[in-house]
Amino acid sequence: MYSMQGNSLDQCKALVLNSYYEPIRIVAWQRAMLLMFGEKVDVLETYTNSFVHSVSQNFAVPAVVRLRGFGRVKNKVLRIKFCREHVFVRDDYLCQYCHKEFPPRELTLDHVMPAYRGGKTSWTNVVSCCKRCNQRKGGRTPDEAGFNLLKKPIMPKVNQTMPDLFVYKRLEIPPIWKQYFASVV
Numbered sequence: 001m002y003s004m005q006g007n008s009l010d011q012c013k014a015l016v017l018n019s020y021y022e023p024i025r026i027v028a029w030q031r032a033m034l035l036m037f038g039e040k041v042d043v044l045e046t047y048t049n050s051f052v053h054s055v056s057q058n059f060a061v062p063a064v065v066r067l068r069g070f071g072r073v074k075n076k077v078l079r080i081k082f083c084r085e086h087v088f089v090r091d092d093y094l095c096q097y098c099h100k101e102f103p104p105r106e107l108t109l110d111h112v113m114p115a116y117r118g119g120k121t122s123w124t125n126v127v128s129c130c131k132r133c134n135q136r137k138g139g140r141t142p143d144e145a146g147f148n149l150l151k152k153p154i155m156p157k158v159n160q161t162m163p164d165l166f167v168y169k170r171l172e173i174p175p176i177w178k179q180y181f182a183s184v185v
């Protein structure tokens, strides 16, 4: 058993990179320690004020780890969970039909191709939409309703989206992670 020491250790999470230094997931620090002990990862960064100590040793809590080995992990890309708030983040809180910005409570999700006509509930068929446009569109496609879709909906890329998700959830992204994201937070 290890005892813990340091500030808000419970909130310490580790960013996991694949062997190409691309962020692929976020794990609890305990998981990162197991990966470290199992020699599955190299530790690139540690939290400077958080330590875990066993009877004989102290360990700095890993902040960024990189998976060892190529190949298998290469294509393992973090998938961003499809849900309402993540769609809003992807669309920058802009109604995709009237192109105006709205607070989350005034936005809803809209199926570009209506669900009753076979439209899927997926990243590529669901967009952020204000309630007014949603009502006006009804069960039509954007073309039929005379709407100009702001951009074609796609599955968001993690490098672009992950920092935004942190901001959205009012979580602070650990400064030590920032250099590993392509976009500037």
Ligand SMILES: [Zn+2]
Binding pocket: 095, 096, 097, 098, 099, 100, 129, 130, 131, 132, 133, 134
């Ligand atoms: Zn609108």
